[in-house]
Amino acid sequence: MKKYIKNNNRFSLLLLLILFIGTLTAFKIYDDGDDFELAKSFDLFHDVVREVRMYYVDDVDVPKLIGEATKEFLQKLDPYTVFYPENQIEDYKLMTTGAYGGIGASIFDKKETLLISNINKNSPADSSGLKVGDEIIAVNGIYITKQNISEIRKNLKGEPGSEIHLLIKRFGRENPTEKIIVRKKIISPLIPFTDILDGKSGYIKLNSFLANSSNEFRKKLKDLNEKQKLSGLIIDLRENPGGLLNEAVNIVNLFVPKGSEIVSTKGRVKSWNHDYKAKKDPLFPDLPLVVLINSHSASASEIVSGALQDLDRAVIIGQRSFGKGLVQITRKTEYNTRIKITTQKYYIPSGRCIQAIDYSHRNPDGSIGNVPDSLISEFKTLNGRKVYDGGGIEPDIRISEKALSKFTEELLRNFEIFDFSTKYYYEHEKISPVNEFILNNSVYNEFIKFVEKDNYNFQSEAGIMAEKLAETAENEHYEQEIIVKIKELQKELSIDKTNALMQFKEEIIPILEREIIKRYYYGEGMIRDEMKFDRSLKKAKIISSDKEKYQKILSGIND
Template sequence: MKRTGTFTVTLVLIFFLIVSAAFMRSNDLFFELKQQITIFNDTVREVTLHYIDETTPRSLVTRAIHSMLESLDPYTVFIDEGEQLQMEIFSSGGYGGIGLEAGYRGDQIVIIAPIEGYPAYRAGLRAGDIILRVNGVDVSGLNPEDVQRLTIGDIGSEMNLTIQRTGISEAMEFSLIRERIELKNIHHADRVGSDASIGYLHLSRFGQNAAEEVRQALIAMDAEKSLGGIVLDFRNNPGGLLNEAVELVDLFVEPGITVVETRGRNDAYNTLMASTRPPLFANLPLTVLINEGSASASEVVAGALQDLDRAVIVGQSSFGKGLVQSIRPLSYNTSLKITISRYYTPSGRSIQSDLSSANGESLAVDSNRVLRRYMTRNGREVLDGRGILPDLEIREQDATLLELALRHSNTYLMFVNRKLSETGFQDESGVPGTLFSEFVRYLIENEFTFETPADRLLEEMDQLIGNFPKESLARENINELKALLRDHKISQIYENQSIIEQNLAIEWISQTAGESESRRAKLNYDAVLKEAVVLLENRYRYQSYLIP
């Protein structure tokens, strides 16, 4: 009995020591926090009152906060009162803008995804373009939210965007007119395939009710004619609500399966989200299309379906945004958007690509998380640290300088407008077979041109020959080179005939039959989608990607 009492006392003492130690650590933390805030307050007061030049507490504190957060990760940002209002406008579902999502790639701000159908997309901007300036404002030192806000303005107002594109040495300038941006979840739903048995859904974001909208769209297509497979298109989808991503996976996997896990320093942010309902389409073959514009919630869905061997992922590597943010309200109508945890797929891998600060130091990345290997449910090997890598990689063809110039200048639109004004709207006649040859004549008549590195080099030479001993001969040679370059540009039109004919057909259909038919026409020219459909129609080949 005495020994039992002694044992009980010992347990109580151990418990008391553990609790005391935890309390002391907590006490130490709060003491240090109070101490440092006191030092900071004293410093701000002394600088405000005694510094040689006039300063304001607001400017000093704002700069201090931004400097502090810059040492953490790119997505942890302070939102002041003015920015709070703009953020509410941006997230309300409709605003005046150009339709793009900005994010980090290393220490550079890039376009994550241009929204199809809006000014940024129509002008030829694409995922991965590095944003240099917005309306002449240098964006270095800004965060993606700042850049996003710079693009917002009155509907119909003009804005200028300067970007740098990989493979092109010179910066590119775009002049864009802001439009009302209506944020929709499903951009397009259709039936594709040789017998129209494949359901296709292009999800542009994971907003409220996204999963339910997908569910209803698939049910409607299946009721019309039994589906033989499904394509989920997440290309240029920057993400959205995590719960919508989980509910979407719910449609395709059995209940009780881990979809995503979040892990943070604080236990309150450690969550495990699993499927909860019987699947709507448990056995239908499924492919998911991704590219470098697929981020966040898009990657959660793609990663879960890949880890569970429930879908074949087709396209290009995704963006790699696997950090979870929470908005914490602060005093005086300000707030803090703070990274609280990381996403992990069912296999345990992180989808976060490496983040680097301006000085090259790695930020917000687990120190032991460098390209570790994980296994899917069937035993296939997958890697972490690079976003989601596709099972079947298909590179989308890069646009040429000619193609960019034609889109940027709205030449397709103007030509089709003129053609239709001459002939009238005759959508029942289809796309005229002579459209390309007429388009070439239109370009020549209107002296269409586009700038190349060779043009800039010749222009520089032209300016330098003023002091050349044989100026007239040199200028004659330069003019001959310019003529050759003009001929070469015309030949490029014929070399790019196939893609030009595609864009002419799409523009023609858009203006004669409407945007919905135009989207359907685009699917016929989509090489990545075609490959996904071929895969779904060949069950043996489809299964071969899911078995190690």
């Protein structure tokens, strides 16, 4: 009995000791007021979830609500901090590797069908005989409706080796046909196109900075130079949203001296701050470089273009870049999930950060704005040229993009150009090679007739406003005479399709020509055709082959 009491007392002392240590630890953890408030918030959130789960009048999908709350919580920070639940890990893999299990076709919605808008050459979709313009009306026996179209679109992706059954409606055929396609691992092309232009300058189109981008870029560049010694190189980063920072650093290292500072990152965790410098001797230290950018060139694209600009190593041509100076890392979280979180800002060699939107200082209503002009600072390139932070990379030579007319936008939105191109493809077995194909007046006149047959009435913005005004007048019971006048005005403001097709012929033809070429020569054919009308590329060819002009720009003498 004494032994029992003695042991029991020891146990009680041990328990008290554990509780005492636990209390000290708790005080240590919550010594900071912020930590205490955080723990308090977690406790309150847990209590709210428990109360709702136990007592709410209807059944509640609590995990779904928590998932939505997590998404909303992260969206309050910035658009780049994202949580990937287990059922979205494939999206995460696509983001980091460019690879996914699928059929190798791009699609978009058209009413209650999925329309094939592009097909990768030699992909499962291509091998099965799918064509651009085919409409998917059912997947694995399930017909597409407005309610399920988003979910069915996701189902086109899946494990490589798995089958998918598609019911296809094709132009000119009365009955739909079934296609059974075996999904494969689809790797989005990092570099969809390279060429030697005018027998002088190399051209490399880089789509993204995913794993192995720099090695592939290096190989393509060496291949071009072996075909013919290059007098210059044009790197096309337009529409490139960025990717992995290391890949951007490695590409810059191909052209700048060993030891050159390329980019530095700074954030809240000081031990993660890092200066990225060129580790190797450059492959092409003196090759004249021109980099093409536009408003959709972001992140790693801006590291490459910005670093080469700050080091006076390349002439930048095009439009101001997007302005993403934030760095994200991906961390594993519980239950096979991931979080991509913004941890740092990056600074290119001149010392500037080109982040355009200030997420850390929101307006009282929660909205965000660009970095104000009063906070924008001036920096200097290696040769002393003036550059600025707070708003993307400003090109050395600005070539503005011509905005499409509202009429042409309507043609695209209503599939007039797309559907005519499909019709043309099935009526013409073959066309001339890309470099020889020209959309002549005869074809354009066919297109005019095609659009004229469509019952859709095109309206100007003023016409749309007049229509809304007429509806409001009727709802508010205005006098009939006023309503009639408004409707007469609406009629006068409506667009005459034939006149508009002639008025905007110059901007419609290149779009129509590319859409037709895509059906015969895939994505590469489209890129080749775009080059014929590309004003930024034309300027780049001139600069890359004119060493005197090139050096003047980099020296700050741009007349």
